[in-house]
Amino acid sequence: MAELYPLVEPHDEGMLDVGDGNLVHWEVCGNPHGTPALVVHGGPGSGCTPGMRRYFDPDAYRVVLFDQRGCGRSTPHAAETGAGMRHNTTAHLLADMELLRVHLGVDRWVLHGGSWGSTLLLAYAERHPERVAGIVISSVTTTRRCEIDWLYRGVGRFFPEQWDRFRAGVPEAARPEDVVAAYARRMDDPDPAVREKAAADWCRWEDAVLSLEPHGGPDPYSGRPTKARLAMVRIASHYFAHGAWLEEGALLRDAHRLDGIEGVLFHGRLDLSSPLDTAWELARQWNACELVVMEDSGHKGSDELRSRVRAALDRFR
Numbered sequence: 257m258a259e260l261y262p263l264v265e266p267h268d269e270g271m272l273d274v275g276d277g278n279l280v281h282w283e284v285c286g287n288p289h290g291t292p293a294l295v296v297h298g299g300p301g302s303g304c305t306p307g308m309r310r311y312f313d314p315d316a317y318r319v320v321l322f323d324q325r326g327c328g329r330s331t332p333h334a335a336e337t338g339a340g341m342r343h344n345t346t347a348h349l350l351a352d353m354e355l356l357r358v359h360l361g362v363d364r365w366v367l368h369g370g371s372w373g374s375t376l377l378l379a380y381a382e383r384h385p386e387r388v389a390g391i392v393i394s395s396v397t398t399t400r401r402c403e404i405d406w407l408y409r410g411v412g413r414f415f416p417e418q419w420d421r422f423r424a425g426v427p428e429a430a431r432p433e434d435v436v437a438a439y440a441r442r443m444d445d446p447d448p449a450v451r452e453k454a455a456a457d458w459c460r461w462e463d464a465v466l467s468l469e470p471h472g473g474p475d476p477y478s479g480r481p482t483k484a485r486l487a488m489v490r491i492a493s494h495y496f497a498h499g500a501w502l503e504e505g506a507l508l509r510d511a512h513r514l515d516g517i518e519g520v521l522f523h524g525r526l527d528l529s530s531p532l533d534t535a536w537e538l539a540r541q542w543n544a545c546e547l548v549v550m551e552d553s554g555h556k557g558s559d560e561l562r563s564r565v566r567a568a569l570d571r572f573r
């Protein structure tokens with residue numbers, strides 16, 4: 257088992273009004289006077305879990321967790337029919353993070369996240385480098401369109417049967433590259449049966465891509481509660497259909513803005529959903545970071561990876 261800290265409960269929490277009718281849930285645990293740290297969850301749209309608190313020394317860190325717009329305990333929830341997505345973009349999330357920092361009186365904080373969370377925290381750090389004291393990432397992504405195309409088309413070369421079934425879920429998509437946008441439209445359909453089937457098809461594909469990994473459960477996406485699954489797929493397809501509103505390659509191009517920030521990147525060599533080359537490219541552009549390739553890990557991680565992430569965060573406390 258990974259050597260993590262005991263689970264602690266929040267000593268403060270609330271709902272932050274970020275505008276556009278959105279309330280973002282946040283919580284703080286650990287030492288109220290400790291080193292501030294922010295957890296940036298993945299998905300997009302997965303929300304935070306209590307286990308994310310266990311990577312931080314509760315005696316040394318003041319740990320802040322928040323559920324990004326539309327998911328977790330934030331409202332309105334994207335699983336609800338009436339919840340609009342127009343005000344849910346990367347720019348909105350970056351503004352929310354800054355608003356939360358000011359609300360909590362934080363000057364600089366350590367950032368930790370993985371997968372989509374790494375994209376969001378990198379975008380934040382490049383925009384506000386003076387507010388970042390350190391970065392620890394597991395499973396590096398920058399959500400370039402080429403990365404999205406790989407995950408929802410290219411990797412189908414390894415899973416042709418599952419890819420064919422995934423594409424068949426949206427027969428209206430005339431070309432393979434139209435599949436993600438077609439799923440996003442289905443997740444906005446007023447018919448709950450259409451949304452539920454689209455979410456199930458999407459999660460079945462995500463599970464297939466991770467199915468060769470040696471660690472983790474067999475259904476990391478399909479096994480989520482219905483409400484959480486619907487929100488995650490609706491938000492993820494919305495973001496990926498728009499290339500996360502990021503200029504292609506911008507996070508790698510602007511990585512020089514991170515040069516005054518120490519960082520540690522962990523990435524599993526067996527990660528088919530987010531291949532290692534993105535982490536490698538980022539490490540080459542960011543001279544203050546260390547890339548650690550985990551030979552036994554994929555996107556779902558491993559006990560060894562989780563222990564190494566905890567140890568890296570100990571360095572910044």
